[in-house]
Amino acid sequence: MTWHADASLLARYAAGSIDDARASSVEAHLVACADCRQAVATTVDTTRLDAIWAEVTDTVDAPRPRLVERFLRRIGVRDHVARLLAATPSLRLSWLLAMTASLVFVAAAASEGSRQPVLFLVVAPLLPVAGVAGAFASAFDPTYELATAAPMSNVRLLLLRAAAVMATTTLLAGLAAFALPVLDWTAAAWLLPSLGLTLASLALATWLTPEAAAGAVAAAWIAVVVASAGAADDRLAAFHAAGQVGCVVAVAVSALVLVRRRAALEVRRAL
Amino acid sequence: MGTSDDDGRTDAQLLGAVADGARSAMHLLYRRHAPWLVLRLSRRCADPGLVDEVVQDTFVAVWRRPGGYRGTGEVAAWIWGIGVRRLIDGFRRQPARRLPLVDANEPVPSAEEQVLLGVEHGDLAGALNSLSPELRAVVQATVLDGLTTREAGRLLGIPPGTDKTRMMRAKPLLREALV
Numbered sequence: 001m002t003w004h005a006d007a008s009l010l011a012r013y014a015a016g017s018i019d020d021a022r023a024s025s026v027e028a029h030l031v032a033c034a035d036c037r038q039a040v041a042t043t044v045d046t047t048r049l050d051a052i053w054a055e056v057t058d059t060v061d062a063p064r065p066r067l068v069e070r071f072l073r074r075i076g077v078r079d080h081v082a083r084l085l086a087a088t089p090s091l092r093l094s095w096l097l098a099m100t101a102s103l104v105f106v107a108a109a110a111s112e113g114s115r116q117p118v119l120f121l122v123v124a125p126l127l128p129v130a131g132v133a134g135a136f137a138s139a140f141d142p143t144y145e146l147a148t149a150a151p152m153s154n155v156r157l158l159l160l161r162a163a164a165v166m167a168t169t170t171l172l173a174g175l176a177a178f179a180l181p182v183l184d185w186t187a188a189a190w191l192l193p194s195l196g197l198t199l200a201s202l203a204l205a206t207w208l209t210p211e212a213a214a215g216a217v218a219a220a221w222i223a224v225v226v227a228s229a230g231a232a233d234d235r236l237a238a239f240h241a242a243g244q245v246g247c248v249v250a251v252a253v254s255a256l257v258l259v260r261r262r263a264a265l266e267v268r269r270a271l
Numbered sequence: 272m273g274t275s276d277d278d279g280r281t282d283a284q285l286l287g288a289v290a291d292g293a294r295s296a297m298h299l300l301y302r303r304h305a306p307w308l309v310l311r312l313s314r315r316c317a318d319p320g321l322v323d324e325v326v327q328d329t330f331v332a333v334w335r336r337p338g339g340y341r342g343t344g345e346v347a348a349w350i351w352g353i354g355v356r357r358l359i360d361g362f363r364r365q366p367a368r369r370l371p372l373v374d375a376n377e378p379v380p381s382a383e384e385q386v387l388l389g390v391e392h393g394d395l396a397g398a399l400n401s402l403s404p405e406l407r408a409v410v411q412a413t414v415l416d417g418l419t420t421r422e423a424g425r426l427l428g429i430p431p432g433t434d435k436t437r438m439m440r441a442k443p444l445l446r447e448a449l450v
Binding site: 014053055 | 323
């Protein structure tokens, strides 16, 4: 490059005291000429440049929020709540994917044998139960110590997490239901049991550890389904009207227990 | 091409080093390109705070995605492309911080004088300067900054339709001034 902007032109450009046409000419040249870029660089305040560079390194070095956390912030959840929710073990993408995949397989397998998706209906309500237990269990929680020391009620955090896990797992189970061979009322018959079982496991967790509570609820659920199927000679007996009403009762009782004994949840977790 | 400091590497080579995680290469790129970017953005934005933010965003983007440079053309042109678009985003967030098109304090020679000068010498600068400030801003944004009419509209705070109309008005005026 033989042409260069002379020093006074560059100085006037930097000071903003030349007309637009000449400024554009300088700018077009600066894009192509490293020497003039360096010449003009001396006119910019170095403390200002250093301050911007410090911000750049800070931004790049800061850990980037994970996908779940960014999504939560986008939909208006406050930062600290988003961080605590995103740290929920059973809201991790790997966990959710694994759960959905197994549920889809169960649903698809329903077409193999009978036309009735009984296995899917038994497993789908257990998904949020497992998820909530995972959200509670201190062994899986990377923020356990942090959350215990945080100026936020443990019960509130646990219920927030439980609600978030229930919402996502219910959504995923709902999507998995589309893999069922027949889409009729049975594709939604797991919804109330799901709510009942999850609340029951939460209520039980005021006495037992979350893992034990989830295990007990799961065992009881499978026993009820098998027993009622045997008694009524109908594999779906537990999902008919009586069963659904039973679930509503379970929801009510569990909610009541949860409200009365919520303090126990706090103590258990802090121990 | 971008080798006027002690380091012998070109900008493109530095970008390659940044992709491999070399922090010092990123700092060198910043020292080469941040100053002119500050100046060029300052001509389009009166708020130094916003300029700083945009420069910061731009170099964070360069650092995170050095592969965005396709290997052809000037690295400076690529950086400017990122920077001016970040500036437009900044204006969209805070429209109040946009630079007024006409600076009332600037001594402006009369339009007739400029047109006469432009016609006499047939020079581009005179022709450009003879345009009204509104028209000149559009020519600058689309022709010299390489923005689309939509982006130019956002930069200047005018609807895209208006922008196209102004551009169409500018062309015959410029031609007239240059012939």
